[in-house]
Amino acid sequence: MNVKKRTPPIKLLQTEALLQRLTPPNHPKRPLIEKDFRKRKAGYQGEKTVDYHVSFLTDKKYMIFSDLRLPLAPDHFQIDCLLVTPCYSLLIEIKNIAGTLTIDPEFNQLSQYYKGVETGYPDPIIQATRQKIFLQKWFFNNKLPCPPIEFLVAFSNPATILKMAPGHKRIPPYDKMIHAQNIVSEISKLNNRFTREVTDLKKVKRLLLNQHQPPYPKILSTYQLTEADLTKGVQCERCSHIMIRKIGTWLCPNCHHLSRTAHVKAIEDYFFLIEPTITNQKLRDFLHLSSAKTAAEILKSLPLTKSGSTKGTIYTK
Incomplete structure (x- = not known):
């Protein structure tokens, strides 16, 4: 078994x-x-x-x-x-x-x-x-x-x-x-x-x-890298170009691909590469979002554990 x-x-x-x-x-x-x-x-x-x-x-x-x-x-x-x-x-x-x-x-x-x-x-x-x-x-x-x-x-x-x-x-x-x-x-x-x-x-x-405790190695430290070595943003599922947010949808300016869920992969990348927790501010920085409200809606839609309140709210994978 x-x-x-x-x-x-x-x-x-x-x-x-x-x-x-x-x-x-x-x-x-x-x-x-x-x-x-x-x-x-x-x-x-x-x-x-x-x-x-x-x-x-x-x-x-x-x-x-x-x-x-x-x-x-x-x-x-x-x-x-x-x-x-x-x-x-x-x-x-x-x-x-x-x-x-x-x-x-x-x-x-x-x-x-x-x-x-x-x-x-x-x-x-x-x-x-x-x-x-x-x-x-x-x-x-x-x-x-x-x-x-x-x-x-x-x-x-x-x-x-x-x-x-x-x-x-x-x-x-x-x-x-x-x-x-x-x-x-x-x-x-x-x-x-x-x-x-x-x-x-x-x-x-x-x-x-x-x-059982799964490991969570710091991959950037492994290779002596920092966040400056990373391309941030939501990457297009088809051509990997950075997408832009348009009325609840992600649009690729390169191949014109549209997606409502492309941010899910980007947030997974954040957890893999940066840390297993995220805040509204950190999400905006990584996804190139200007709206705190949009970031809050995205975080709410994901199966994450929430702790804290207001600006100090932390979301854990």
């Missing part, structure tokens, strides 16, 4: 919005941001590949949580995919890396050889082991019986070649590095190993969903 379905990562959506509004078109940071966007998009596609294989687990004894971010002092920890059953829990760390991958346990390093270039990555087994420890602490902090916790490192690209460094064999824990299409068979093995029920599924489900 898919309890928490995967949605596009916030950083992917932020990067997409940033590329659409970054100015000028030849901004020196654009190549780096485009590269990061492609990487994040590929990573998301890889995660969805794993979701496809996990979707075959239709028995009600399985609870599947995708992209969880849970509090653990002093910060949070993130899980790509968590499978909770009455008898055990399984962490799945998802990797979308192409080429030939060689794991070296002696140096705790993963080496990628792809298109003639060799690149080093941290040992994913170390990373997954750390996530396992964090999840154990989460169960303890919430006064829950801690079930056996296992992990897998799943490589989403079926063409990826996995190898051990010379002189090393694929012994535990490195046998937990698998291709995504083998996930279900590995889970079948775990079902045979763990048969004693220790987990209250309803209680764990409630706590995981209630404590």
